Amino acid sequence: MSSFAVFGITFGVIFLAELPDKTALASLVLGTRYRSSxxxxxxxxxxxxxxxxxxxxxxxxxxxxxxxxxxxxxxLFVLGAVMLLLHKEDDEEEGEGRTPRSDSFWRVAGASFAVIAIAEFGDLTQIATANLAAKYGDWLAVGLGSWLALCAVSGLAILGGQKLMQRVPLHVIQRGAALIMLVLAGISIYSAIAG
Structure with a gap:
C-alpha cells in the first residue's frame, strides 16, 4: 500500500474518531476563553x-x-469500535482542568498543552494510531496523518466546533468512525486467520 493511501486511511479514521471526543470539547472551551492561536x-x-x-x-x-x-x-480495532458505539454524549468535561492566570502566550499555550496531553493520554485515537502504525509499518505516513487529523479536529473545535455539531449529529459521526474501525478489524482478523 502506498504511503499516500496509508496517510489517507489514517487521517480519515483518526479525524472521525476524534470528532466526538472530549479533547475536541476541551479545545472548544479553551478557544472560547483565550486567543485561538x-x-x-x-x-x-x-x-x-x-x-x-x-x-x-x-x-x-x-x-x-x-x-x-x-x-x-x-x-484492538473491535475494542475501539465498541468504545465509540458505547460513548455517551454527556461525559464529564474532564479535559478542562486549570485555566491560565493571564493571557500570555506561554501560559495559554502551556495550559492548553497540559489539558490536552492529559485528556488524550491512552485515548481511543492514540490506540488507533498505534494500531495503524503496527499494521502498515509506515511510521511517517501514519504519524503525519494522525497528527494532522488531530490538529484539524482541534482547529475546527477552536474556531467553531459547535456549528459542525449542529449540522452533523454526534451519533452519525460516532457510527461512521465505528464502522470504519470494524471494517479494518475484519481485514486484520481475516489476515490473521488466513495467514
Missing amino acids: YVFAGVAAAMACQVALALVAGRLLALLPHRALEAVVGG
Whole structure:
C-alpha cells in the first residue's frame, strides 16, 4: 500500500474518531476563553507528543509475529469500535482542568498543552494510531496523518466546533468512525486467520 493511501486511511479514521471526543470539547472551551492561536499552539504540541508515544507503541506491537500482530490489531480495532458505539454524549468535561492566570502566550499555550496531553493520554485515537502504525509499518505516513487529523479536529473545535455539531449529529459521526474501525478489524482478523 502506498504511503499516500496509508496517510489517507489514517487521517480519515483518526479525524472521525476524534470528532466526538472530549479533547475536541476541551479545545472548544479553551478557544472560547483565550486567543485561538495560543490555544492551537499548545494543542498541536500536545498532539505531536501523543502521536509520538503512539508510534513507539505501534513499533513495539510490530515486533509480534505477523499472524499474532493481525489478531491483536483486529481485536484492538473491535475494542475501539465498541468504545465509540458505547460513548455517551454527556461525559464529564474532564479535559478542562486549570485555566491560565493571564493571557500570555506561554501560559495559554502551556495550559492548553497540559489539558490536552492529559485528556488524550491512552485515548481511543492514540490506540488507533498505534494500531495503524503496527499494521502498515509506515511510521511517517501514519504519524503525519494522525497528527494532522488531530490538529484539524482541534482547529475546527477552536474556531467553531459547535456549528459542525449542529449540522452533523454526534451519533452519525460516532457510527461512521465505528464502522470504519470494524471494517479494518475484519481485514486484520481475516489476515490473521488466513495467514
